[in-house]
Amino acid sequence: MAKITYVEHDGTEHVVDVKPGMSVMEGAIKNNIPGIDADCGGACACATCHVYVKQEWLDKTGSPSAMEESMLDFAENVEPNSRLSCQIKVSDELDGLVVTMPESQH
Template sequence: MPKITFIEDDGTEHAVEAGADESVMQAAMDNLVPGIVAECGGYANCATCHVYVDPEWADKLPAPEEAEEVMIEAAFDVRPTSRLSCQVQVTEDTDGLIVQLPASQTGA
């Protein structure tokens, strides 16, 4: 199973195993990772699953589609590697993915 590491703003790490073909958001929800609220259930309508993809991974993932780009613009503290975790699919190629959670979502 692919592994994903979620890093809270304070540096706390959560390494989780994710099922192939699920979203990074679903992997976080299944493993109770704090900071991924997912109010819209993964439909790219709320940005409560906003993450920063580690720069080494940013170019390895498929580019965001237009709906994701529009919703990211509504998120807090957007950075060049901002993504909606509900729109990033877990595959065998994402094994080792690292994402950081925004301070606005982790209570920091």
């Protein structure tokens, strides 16, 4: 299990265990984390699971695919560290990962 910290826009933190193989988005949904809507259910088709990855974790989470980059065009307030949480697969290497949600997913 990897401990993932989800930080709401207001600073509220939720630390949960997420099984390797799941996505960061699935970990949020299964643990009722507010701020990740995931309207498409993880198909990389809606951008409502947008998160900001802490700088020190960018290398470990990998680079966004071309499809993910296209979907990020639909997200609000995109930053260089923006990712779609449905596209970040959890592994033991991501134990301690911190992601922050934007103010709005719409």
